[in-house]
Amino acid sequence: MSKERIQISPDLFDIMPAEYQDLVRRATYGKEDRGWKDIGMAKELIEEHSLCAGCPESMAFRYILASLPNPEDTVMVGSTGCTSLVFPHVAVHNIHSLFGNQNAVASGLKRALSLRFPGKIKDVVVLAGDGATVDIGLDMTLQAWFRQEKFTTICFDNELYANTGGQESGMMRKGFVAKMAPAGKMFEKVRLPEIARESGCHYVVNCTVSKPNLVEKVIKNAVYVAREIGPTYVQLYTPCILEIGKNSMEGLQEMRDAERPTERFAYKEYISDQAKELLAEIAAKEKEKKAAAKKQLAGKEA
Amino acid sequence: MATSSVIGKKNKMGQTYTDPWYMMHEAPRTPSFFTGSEVIKEAIRRASCDVMIAYPITPQSEAAALIGELFVEGYVGDYFRGESEFAVMSECAGAAFGGARVFTTTAGPGTMRAMENFPMWAGARLPIQMIVTCRGINSPLSIQPDTLEISYLLNTGMLVWHAETAQDFFDWILIGYLVAEEPDVHLPLALCCDGFFVTHTKDVVQLTPADMCLPPYDPYRSPVPCMDMECPPVRMMRDPFVMKSNYISYATHASWQQEVWAAVERSRKHTIRWLDGLIEVDNGDADILIVSSGTAVSQGREAKALLEEEGIDVGIVKIKTLRPWPGEEIREATKHAKHIIVPEFNIIGWLAREIRATIPNSDRVFAGPHVGGGMTMPPEIIAADIKALLGIKTAALAGRGS
Ligand SMILES: Cc1ncc(C[n+]2csc(CCOP(=O)(O)OP(=O)(O)O)c2C)c(N)n1
Ligand code: SF4
Ligand SMILES: [Mg+2]
Numbered sequence: 001m002s003k004e005r006i007q008i009s010p011d012l013f014d015i016m017p018a019e020y021q022d023l024v025r026r027a028t029y030g031k032e033d034r035g036w037k038d039i040g041m042a043k044e045l046i047e048e049h050s051l052c053a054g055c056p057e058s059m060a061f062r063y064i065l066a067s068l069p070n071p072e073d074t075v076m077v078g079s080t081g082c083t084s085l086v087f088p089h090v091a092v093h094n095i096h097s098l099f100g101n102q103n104a105v106a107s108g109l110k111r112a113l114s115l116r117f118p119g120k121i122k123d124v125v126v127l128a129g130d131g132a133t134v135d136i137g138l139d140m141t142l143q144a145w146f147r148q149e150k151f152t153t154i155c156f157d158n159e160l161y162a163n164t165g166g167q168e169s170g171m172m173r174k175g176f177v178a179k180m181a182p183a184g185k186m187f188e189k190v191r192l193p194e195i196a197r198e199s200g201c202h203y204v205v206n207c208t209v210s211k212p213n214l215v216e217k218v219i220k221n222a223v224y225v226a227r228e229i230g231p232t233y234v235q236l237y238t239p240c241i242l243e244i245g246k247n248s249m250e251g252l253q254e255m256r257d258a259e260r261p262t263e264r265f266a267y268k269e270y271i272s273d274q275a276k277e278l279l280a281e282i283a284a285k286e287k288e289k290k291a292a293a294k295k296q297l298a299g300k301e302a
Numbered sequence: 303m304a305t306s307s308v309i310g311k312k313n314k315m316g317q318t319y320t321d322p323w324y325m326m327h328e329a330p331r332t333p334s335f336f337t338g339s340e341v342i343k344e345a346i347r348r349a350s351c352d353v354m355i356a357y358p359i360t361p362q363s364e365a366a367a368l369i370g371e372l373f374v375e376g377y378v379g380d381y382f383r384g385e386s387e388f389a390v391m392s393e394c395a396g397a398a399f400g401g402a403r404v405f406t407t408t409a410g411p412g413t414m415r416a417m418e419n420f421p422m423w424a425g426a427r428l429p430i431q432m433i434v435t436c437r438g439i440n441s442p443l444s445i446q447p448d449t450l451e452i453s454y455l456l457n458t459g460m461l462v463w464h465a466e467t468a469q470d471f472f473d474w475i476l477i478g479y480l481v482a483e484e485p486d487v488h489l490p491l492a493l494c495c496d497g498f499f500v501t502h503t504k505d506v507v508q509l510t511p512a513d514m515c516l517p518p519y520d521p522y523r524s525p526v527p528c529m530d531m532e533c534p535p536v537r538m539m540r541d542p543f544v545m546k547s548n549y550i551s552y553a554t555h556a557s558w559q560q561e562v563w564a565a566v567e568r569s570r571k572h573t574i575r576w577l578d579g580l581i582e583v584d585n586g587d588a589d590i591l592i593v594s595s596g597t598a599v600s601q602g603r604e605a606k607a608l609l610e611e612e613g614i615d616v617g618i619v620k621i622k623t624l625r626p627w628p629g630e631e632i633r634e635a636t637k638h639a640k641h642i643i644v645p646e647f648n649i650i651g652w653l654a655r656e657i658r659a660t661i662p663n664s665d666r667v668f669a670g671p672h673v674g675g676g677m678t679m680p681p682e683i684i685a686a687d688i689k690a691l692l693g694i695k696t697a698a699l700a701g702r703g704s
Contacts, residue, residue, distance in 0.1 A: 006534040075529050077396070093529040095399050097422050101392035104384070108353065108396025108404075113530060115352055115379045116401055122530065140392070143385040 005072075019047050023091055029072040035220075036066045036212035045071055047089040051082060054248025056238045056255060057156055060209040061086055064127070064154065067216040068092070069223055074123040075113070077106040079137065081129035081163045082240075083156055100137030102128045103144035106151045114150075123223050124151035130171035131161045134190050138170075141192075145199040148230040152222045153201075155192070155233070158240040166243035173264070178243075193268060196233040202272040203232040208255035208265045218269075224282060225275045232275075237265040308517050313350065315376050320514040322480050326473065326576075331508035338501035341468045342407070342433060343368035344509055345475035350516045352379040352402035355393045357386065360445040361497035362407040362435040369405070378405075387412035391419035391432075398428035401521030401528040403479065406430065409497055410437035410444075413451045417458075423490040424459025424562050427526045429482040429519075430490045431475065432460075435497040436596075436647075438675060446676020447497045449596060452624065453652035459562040461491040461569055462625040463577075464595040468505040470622075471495060476516060477576045485523045487569040489562070496597040496647055498676075570626045580628035581621050581635060588617035589640040590688055593632065593657060595621040597679075598645045604681035605645075609688060616688065621653070629660045641691050642667045645684050649674040 006024050008016050026043035028034040038044075045065040049058045061083075068074050071092050078087045080099035087094045097105050106126045113122035133141050133155040141153065160178055161167040168181035170190040177184045193206040203225040205218045215236070222232040239254045241247065246254055258265040271279065308319045320329070325348075336344065342365040346354070354373065356366035373381035379402070384390035387408050398404045408416060413434055423430055438444030439451050455462050461482060465471045474493055482491045495501065521528040574580060585606075592602035599620045606616040619635050621628060636642050636657075644654040644667060654669030661667070671687050673679045689696050 005532075073531050075400070075531055091535045093527070093531050093535050095396070095529050097392065097395050097399075097426065098418055101389065101395075101419075104389040104392035105396035105399070108355065108393035108398070108402075109400040109529065110396075111380045111382075112353060112397040112400030112402035116530065139385055140389050143389065147382070 027091065028066070034066065034069075034071075036063050036216045039063075039066050039212075045091040046086065047091070049089055050085045052242050052248075054241055054251050055082070056209060056241070056251040057082055057086070057158070059212075059251070060156060060215070060236055060238045061090075063209060063212045063215040064219050065090065065092070067219040068123070068125065069220050070121055070123050073121055074125055074223075075109060077102045077109060077124065077126045077128075079128035079132035081132055081156075081161075082158075083127055083129055084163075100132045100135075101140055102126045102132060102137060103149070103153060104140040106153075107144050107147065107149045110149055110151045121227060123227055125154065125223065126151060127154045127156065129162070130155055130157040130159060131169045134170045134192055142195070142199050145196060145201050145231045145233070148200055150226050150230055152219075152226040152232045152234065154219075154222070155235045156238045157235050158238050158243075159189070160240055160243055162240040162243060166240070189264065193233065193235055193270070197270045201231045201233045201270075202226075202229045202275040204234075204268075204270040206235045206265060206268040208237040208259045210252055210255040210259060214267075221279055225278060228278055229272070229274050313515060317348070317513050317515040319350070319517045322476070322516055325510055325514050325516070326476060329510050329514060331510060333506050334509050335504055336468065336507055337364075337504050338435075338468045338471060338495065339365035339368060341472045341505075341507050342475065343372060344507075344512075345472045346405060347372055347377050347512060348510060348515045349405070349476055349479060350403060350518045351377075351405045352519065353394075353397040354378050354381045354405045355384050355390045355397070356381065356406070357384050357390045357408065357412060359387070359409050359412040359437075361437060361447075361501045362409045362412075362433065365433065365435070365501065366407045369407075387416040388419065391416040391423070394430050394432075395419060395423060395426065395428055398423075398430050399426065399529040401519075401530050403483075403519035404428075404430045405433075407433040407435065409435045410439045410448070410451055414439050414454065417454060420455065420458035420460055420490070420492075425558065427488045427524065427562075427565070428490055429479070429488050431478050431482060432490065432492050433475070434492050434494040435501045436494055437497040440675075444675060447499055447597075448648050448674055448676065449494070449496060449646065450648040450650060450652075452492075452494050453648075453650065455492050455494075456624060456652075456656075459489065459559075459566065460625065461487075461489050461566065461573075461623070463491065463493050463623045464621065465493060465495045465500065466596055466599045466620060468500055468503075468507045471500060472507050472509065474577070476510075479516060479519070481569055481572045481576055483519055483523070484569070484572050485525055487565050487572060488525050489565050489569065494596070499597045566626050573623055573626065577622050579631065580623045580626065581619055581631045583617065583619050583635050585615070585617035586619070586635055587638070588615045589638075590615070590643065590692075591617045591619055591636055591639040591641070592643045592645065592684065593619040593621065593636065594645050595624065595653060596647065598647055601679045601681050602643075602645060602684060605684035605688070608681055608685045614688070614692070624653075624656070627656065627660070632657060633661050636661055636666070639666060641688070643684065643688055643691070644669055645679060646670075646672050647674070647679065648672065
């Protein structure tokens with residue numbers, strides 16, 4: 001899809017909702033170097049959200065949507081949970097079907113799009129909570145990776161079932177007292193990033209969303225690698241401030257605390273050799289482009 | 303759009319996209335002696351199917367594997383074994399959301415495992431076709447034919463058809479896509495048959511020419527947008543309805559469900575045209591009617607012949623579609639019947655309940671005979687029940703108690 005495709009018939013322009021007019025005029029579909037810096041400068045692909053005030057999931061959503069390299073040809077797949085309250089506000093096609101089946105849906109979707117649009121880029125990006133990814137959907141998460149399905153899986157890890165009121169999840173820390181873990185969680189946080197690596201993911205990152213430039217880089221890499229090589233996995237700490245007793249202003253600090261070197265969300269990445277090659281190629285091309293642009297600019301000034 | 307423009311063109315396998323009415327009704331047919339599983343393969347060969355997703359479970363495993371051969375040959379766009387029936391049905395959903403014509407097959411415990419997907423398919427208006435080769439779902443484990451699982455599908459919003467023979471199967475797989483993909487229908491179809499009896503027996507089936515195939519699915523005739531970013535992504539709603547406890551939210555959900563069932567109703571006219579009616583009546587003036595679906599109809603025909611020899615006049619009503627439910631047709635067909643016998647391959651008798659809820663003077667309905675656990679239904683037991691209803695004494699049949 002290109003930006004042309006979201007044009008509004010001139011006769012109907014004035015009766016369209018203001019935010020849609022805005023989307024047509026000022027969104028970044030098709031913009032080559034789109035990224036987090038467009039936030040505040042251009043129309044975002046997310047309108048409002050109905051998350052709790054200050055919920056870091058909302059930051060994560062905004063950074064990710066600003067960073068998708070190809071939103072005009074990206075379809076997202078979600079799952080039930082707090083994220084499913086946001087997707088209806090998102091201006092890329094997205095699918096919610098059931099709780100936990102997101103990687104199965106994405107497998108079928110990606111195959112259908114590859115079949116229908118040979119030679120054309122159609123990115124598929126899954127975005128789901130930790131309960132969806134690790135507990136109820138683990139089988140489908142892993143099997144999509146085993147099968148080397150070419151899409152990106154993003155997990156919003158808030159270490160609990162937020163949408164149903166803060167129950168224990170496999171991603172919760174050991175000992176944390178929660179609903180359905182009345183004496184504290186009895187087993188360790190599931191190590192999905194490592195499992196992802198062993199299951200065949202070519203690019204795996206575990207981090208928080210405290211730094212938008214980092215999120216941008218990670219998301220772009222994850223999408224590029226999935227497009228060309230195979231499955232990728234990004235696990236982002238998006239603390240549920242409501243359930244861990246923080247107020248709206250404390251989400252960012254909570255993430256910063258959790259990403260200290262000894263903590264659960266210290267930056268970790270795994271990149272397969274194949275993916276390293278691809279990313280190096282992309283970086284080299286980008287460098288070339290920048291150098292050329294610089295040269296051109298210098299030429300003009302001279 | 304694509305549907306009309308591609309007629310007469312060839313696909314990559316050299317098959318000609320053919321006007322479906324011509325292909326199904328006028329094109330020459332070749333008699334072939336095939337198992338039900340092979341018939342499924344032959345239908346899919348001609349169905350211009352994009353994606354098939356498989357999982358082994360008796361008695362559909364053979365058919366599902368045969369479609370794999372079609373994929374290797376190039377007749378099916380993509381094919382793989384999913385990890386479970388729940389996942390398979392979600393994978394089917396994903397492919398259909400992405401605009402593919404999708405096919406899958408399952409049975410018994412597989413149907414039950416996947417159940418959460420079916421109302422989702424209907425609500426998402428995905429015209430996926432799923433073959434259900436019915437088998438027992440009880441514990442202890444059984445692989446034998448039993449139609450209980452169909453009853454669980456009846457209220458999912460899917461179209462549910464029940465084939466009697468391999469010929470039904472061949473024709474209805476192809477017709478199924480035509481009806482399910484109509485823009486005013488656009489619903490999933492569960493095309494059921496009784497496992498083993500249809501899948502594993504050989505029968506003469508009249509096949510359409512192998513060099514003709516259905517026109518491809520056109521996802522842009524869907525009443526809901528195809529998820530491929532080829533049309534503008536509108537923000538679907540200001541407030542996601544799931545979390546709202548207000549009238550607008552309730553009304554939205556209610557009207558969405560109403561629309562699914564209205565689409566089931568709208569499928570009626572297409573189905574009547576393509577299947578030549580939702581029911582088929584043979585000797586409808588008889589006082590005694592055997593009304594059933596699936597293989598039970600075949601056994602009813604045998605019972606009819608047995609009773610004729612004894613001078614007892616019996617008619618047959620074959621129910622082809624369970625959703626849409628042919629209520630009016632059944633009321634009309636049974637108007638003058640004194641006894642309505644409903645033999646079923648399950649011990650619950652769900653079909654008899656449906657019929658009782660449809661017709662006046664429902665005490666005319668005799669729910670039975672029922673067999674379960676894989677038993678066959680000898681026509682003699684249907685005849686015996688009919689004679690008992692008429693007050694005619696018969697010798698006790700072995701194994702049926704006194
Ligand atoms: C089959 C099924 N089981 C349970 C639920 C209830 N449910 C809805 S959201 C949710 C928890 C979601 O947790 P997570 O995936 O971590 O997302 P979060 O809300 O924390 O972002 C549960 C259990 C459901 N919708 N469907
Ligand atoms: S419940 Fe938790 S995760 Fe969900 S929106 Fe509120 S703060 Fe965010
Ligand atoms: Mg969670």
